[in-house]
Amino acid sequence: MLLARGVDPSGLDEAVEAMAAVNVPVNAEEAIDFIFRPRPTPPHFPASRFGDGTHPVFYSAIEVETCVAEVLYHQTAELARHVEFPRYFTTIGCDYGGQTMSLMGRETEYPDLVSQTDAGYPFCQAVAKWAQAQAAQALETKSARRDASTCVPVFERACLANPEGLDRYRFFEEDGHVKHEKL
Numbered sequence: 001m002l003l004a005r006g007v008d009p010s011g012l013d014e015a016v017e018a019m020a021a022v023n024v025p026v027n028a029e030e031a032i033d034f035i036f037r038p039r040p041t042p043p044h045f046p047a048s049r050f051g052d053g054t055h056p057v058f059y060s061a062i063e064v065e066t067c068v069a070e071v072l073y074h075q076t077a078e079l080a081r082h083v084e085f086p087r088y089f090t091t092i093g094c095d096y097g098g099q100t101m102s103l104m105g106r107e108t109e110y111p112d113l114v115s116q117t118d119a120g121y122p123f124c125q126a127v128a129k130w131a132q133a134q135a136a137q138a139l140e141t142k143s144a145r146r147d148a149s150t151c152v153p154v155f156e157r158a159c160l161a162n163p164e165g166l167d168r169y170r171f172f173e174e175d176g177h178v179k180h181e182k183l
Contacts, residue, residue, distance in 0.1 A: 028092045028163035032058060036157040049121055050128040050139065050153040057128070058154040060096070066149040067091050068169060068180060073145050075171045076178045086172035088183075090165045096152065098137035098159035103127070104150070107142050114144045128153070 025031040036056045038044035043053025051057035061067045068091075075087050107113045112120035113127070131139055137156045143149035154160060168183040 028090075028094070028165045031090075031092060032094065032157065032160055032163050047121070047125075049118075049124045049144070052125040052129070055128075055132065055155060056157075058157075058160065060094075060152045060154060061143065062150040062152065063146075064091050064167065066143045066146045066151065069145040069149075070143065070151070071169070072171060072178060072180055079171060079173045079178050086170050089169045089171060091167050091169070092163050093166050094163040095161045096138065096154065096159055097161070098154070098156060099135055100138045100140050100152070101131045101134065101136035102140040104140055104142060114142055116144060120144075128155070 025034040035058045038056070045051055045053050045056045047053045048057055048059070050059075059070065061070065068089075071089050075089075079087060103110075103113055110123065110127075112123035114120070115124075128139065132155055137159050138152050138154040141151050141153070143151045169180050170183055171178060171180045173179075
């Protein structure tokens with residue numbers, strides 16, 4: 001990957017130092033910490049399904065296949081802009097312990113919980129704010145990308161322990177479609 005981007009492999013140590021200087025995570029612990037580290041200027045966190053930019057959200061899923069489906073969905077637009085460079089993703093396993101509010105089964109009553117587009121984000125963001133005000137540290141919700149799958153957006157870093165890198169995947173564009181492979 002470094003060669004494809006014109007980086008001399010003899011400068012690997014310098015590349016790692018450069019990534020550290022801009023806070024690019026290089027292991028599972030740092031990847032989780034990165035999510036909870038605020039940006040210096042607002043919005044302090046990325047806006048997302050359950051995050052409006054005012055608080056961190058670590059997106060996790062019970063099933064690895066659900067993680068892959070979520071990443072595939074979110075990487076499609078990025079790969080369309082930069083097809084010459086594939087994206088690499090490592091699944092992370094960790095322990096969770098915290099107060100969880102379950103939204104499972106509520107998607108029929110509130111279809112925005114599983115909206116296939118960001119049109120449902122304002123509702124989900126409002127739900128997350130409300131849940132946090134009720135002392136929830138995470139939500140249990142149906143995946144918007146994969147039926148019968150469970151996502152667990154976590155709002156507090158202290159709820160996550162023992163992170164470890166699991167499987168690596170490569171996401172790439174081929175024949176106008178984003179594909180992935182387990183490495």
